[in-house]
Amino acid sequence: MNKNYALDIQDLCVEYRTPIGVVKALNGFELQLERGKTLGLVGETGAGKTTTGLSILNLIPNPPGVIVKGSITVNGENFLEKTEKEMEKIRGKIVSMIFQDPMTALNPVFVVEDQIAESLMLHEKLIKNDAINKARQMLELVGIPSARGKEYPHQFSGGMKQRVVIAIALACSPQLLIADEPTTALDVTIQAQVLEMMKQLKEQYQTSLLMITHDLGVIAEICDDVSVIYAGTVIEHGSLKDVFEHPCHPYTEGLFNSLPDLDNRTAKLKPIKGLMPDPINLPEGCAFYPRCNYAMPICKMEKPDKSFRTDWHYVKCHLYKNGNFSERKIGINE
């Protein structure tokens, strides 16, 4: 494998085996995050974004969740071959995760500095006093006066709580940070503050960041590369510029067209028709074909392979089967 990847996921398949059927959450999912970069994983509810984040830390609730096959490689080590004891040493130390909802990610009965100190005592083997001191430094770093470390989560606003969660995640200087919709629960002005802060801290700590979000605006703001996920598969991947300026997959096109355009206020929105497919009963062939405006007979029968537009930008769509990217296949609102 390429040593420059902070995270390399290959052919990952995750299922939830429920009484009503097998939910195929991830199907041959792959993803590469270059060291020190930020990769945006964008998709809608139920696409498998959060399952991806949880799989990396081996936190999929089992049962019903099962990682069927694949590899998740960080630093040349396959996490799927680790024991639970070994994973405990990895979580919070080498890989940290920020969850969407800061209201439930914090423990309501402990003051926040104790919650930050906890991982420092566990991973860095600091004694309590040193850990608390470091915790207070972390609070200052995320823009909270250290005196407030003695307060409980309910005494903080939503934006402040998310800052505390970020402080916990960064306390042991992880190499890889997974942020699952970190700003979705926040107001726009607070979101702008938190994104700005994450950008700075990422530079300072040289952390690689996997940014999971449904918001293309957030992606444009903070990411270097983008992977678009649909029904458990990455259907398009490339640099920010590739995906935003040359979107190739009809689903990517649909996502852009669904957004109200601030420059063209009266334009009627062009939603993607239909709904996400039922993950218990995924269509054969391309999972997107029932909603696709460009569907061809082959789409129904065969899963599309990768077609590369550049070395780094690929799309899984039969429209580009012969590698012909020169013609414009899809129409983006212009």
Place this chain on the structure above:
Amino acid sequence: MSENNALLEIINLKKYFKTSGGMLHAVDDISFSIDKGKTLGLVGESGCGKSTAGRTILRLLEPTSGEIRFAGEDIRALSAGELRKKRKDMQIIFQDPFSSLNPRKTTYQTIAEPLKRQGIIKNKSELADKVIELMETVGLAERLKDTYPHELDGGRRQRVGIARALAMNPQFIVCDEPVSALDVSIQAQILNLMKELQDHFGLTYLFITHNLSVVNHFSDEIAVMYLGKLIEKAPADELFDNPIHPYTQALLSAIPLPKLQQKRERIILKGEISSPIEPKPICRFANRCLYVHGRCRSEEPQLRIVSSNHVVSCFLSE
């Protein structure tokens, strides 16, 4: 502004809540009007009082003071019985289609309930026809009539909520964050539907949201709230092209745009919204404002007209 076209007029509306720390000024002296068939977007961040305003207007919450005139009639003067009749004309669509539907009622029962309760339709087969017609109007297949909310996805659930609101054939609908809980591709479907219904039935909307790109797409006029106060109001284009209040400017600049070109200069506000409990009579935005000066901390700015239809409350505009 032509007074006679206004379907809804709100004059000096206040809603205070008693808390252990003192009076919480959720909605503090706001006034606006909406013309028939138009949409007013009410925007602001969590806790600014926008949802409380929407609920107070429908008297789902009793106002502390102020006037609510609907088609010329004072809503506050109505008795409980009269108000119930009036509710036919004034409906609401809630944010969360997961908690605003009764989990033990089928789609059919949910839509039929207001029709029965208001005694509009008594005949059973007529009722069935009406419910199916409403389901068609909002794009729900007839086969879904016996489904329970947990069997429906978010977009369909919101369609049930819209059908329920439309059942009364209302003139006015308060839409409280109707698409915030939905995915973008579904969000666009619902927004298009609401727009079509407006054109078709001549509906008047009060569209409450924190999502500025949605409100911009949807509204004729936009009012911005901050800590219970209405701080700026203008036609949608005017507000986006020429925001005057420093908070409006920051809010607009904070929208993350899904575009690479045209990166705007971002105004990052410091600090967070202050407490709405017993606010001092000064500018409520003063502690976060980039242009704050002495007067902002000693006096409360009032709404002033800066150009036709554009009002703002900020000393800088004077």
